[in-house]
Amino acid sequence: MSFLVSLGIDSKEIPVPLRPDPLTCSRVLMEDYIKLLNKGAELTGDPLFGFALGKHIQAKDYGVLGYLVESCENLEQAIQALTRFDALVADIGTTTVLYEIDDTRIQWTPQCIDCKQMVLRNTTAWVATVYKILGPSCKLTAITFTFSLNQSEQEILQEWFGCKVTGNADSNSIIFPRHLLHVPFTSENKAMFNALVEVTEKELLSQNKSAASQYIKNKHEEIKHKAIALLKANPTLKNCDQQRIANALFISSRTLQRKLKLSGTSFQQILNDERKARVDKLLINHTIADTADLLGFHEQSSFTHAFKKWFSTTPMKYKKHLTAKE
Structure with missing residues (x-):
């Protein structure tokens, strides 16, 4: 229009x-x-x-x-x-x-x-x-x-x-x-993304009070689904931190945290859910170290610690079980 x-x-x-x-x-x-x-x-x-x-x-x-x-x-x-x-x-x-x-x-x-x-x-x-x-x-x-x-x-x-x-x-x-x-995407993409965020934020601020109120209404649940979709859409979870997802949704990290809390979850929870959803396929096709990296863990030890909490076993034992099933 x-x-x-x-x-x-x-x-x-x-x-x-x-x-x-x-x-x-x-x-x-x-x-x-x-x-x-x-x-x-x-x-x-x-x-x-x-x-x-x-x-x-x-x-x-x-x-x-x-x-x-x-x-x-x-x-x-x-x-x-x-x-x-x-x-x-x-x-x-x-x-x-x-x-x-x-x-x-x-x-x-x-x-x-x-x-x-x-x-x-x-x-x-x-x-x-x-x-x-x-x-x-x-x-x-x-x-x-x-x-x-x-x-x-x-x-x-x-x-x-x-x-x-x-x-x-x-x-x-x-x-x-x-x-x-x-063909690798060039550094201009980051500049374009930053410009996109800046322009969009300005447009949101320029909206009249009534439109802004409509935009805000019940957005916490929609934000949760969008954040989950963003995680699912990324080929890997490397560098998928709360700030990056918040930037993608044109909101601050604090606002994302608040809206996720209102919807009964947290960024760490939805990130862990996505990590667990990917872990079987990754362990079958990659080493434990590579799997940890692709899931966004900075250290393999952090992955092992989280894995034990999720499955009450070690990644090595779990991988052997998956391989045996294959």
Whole structure:
């Protein structure tokens, strides 16, 4: 809606209000989201409105998901975080990653039909974000869409994506060379993340009292679920401390601690729960020292001490038991 206004569209022409999703309260219904995107295409006369909008999506618009992508070491980890966490941010489709011989294919299947603008918006926004992170090294192989594209639309998209774009395909896909998975994210990501936090905090402070009150209401339970989801989405738990998770949620460490206490838990408790959930798989595939490291313990002795509290045995005995079962 802000993008439409920036294009000179009278705000009175934009359909509001948007109905809240009864399951989340903090989101709008998907059908309303699609109607708004289609209305944007109608008001601007642009059949590629979703594409135009996607190019203008900023890091701050991704919130927690933006944090996950920025905090990963490379594109492979970022994609893993995306596929595990995307539905918690916007449950509007299913992401599948296919690893081919030379390429990686990200397929996105929306939960509804007649959503050309939504697919264009999401695909473009994802690619725009990766462009900002990887820069000139990011060269796509192809983009495919399930809906039809006329020649003019196809040419516009191909010029921006820098690769072949086809319509009427079997899937909505982003296809890129497999080697890009391992290109390390540069230090600019941290700067982008810091800027994202700063901008978002300023926006929260500028909200009027009524909006701020609505934002705060019953947030402690939602914060708990978001904190848990952040831990689950990280490929490893190294450096996943309370301050880092608080930064991702745009709140202070003290506020996170208070909200978790109100929801009947603590950061240490949810971190230990996630550690215990991962320990079997890690011990089967890694040494005890590596497992401790991947679970975020600075010393193996600390891991052993915690492990005895969890399972009343040592990691070595537990690992032997797991191996015997295999």
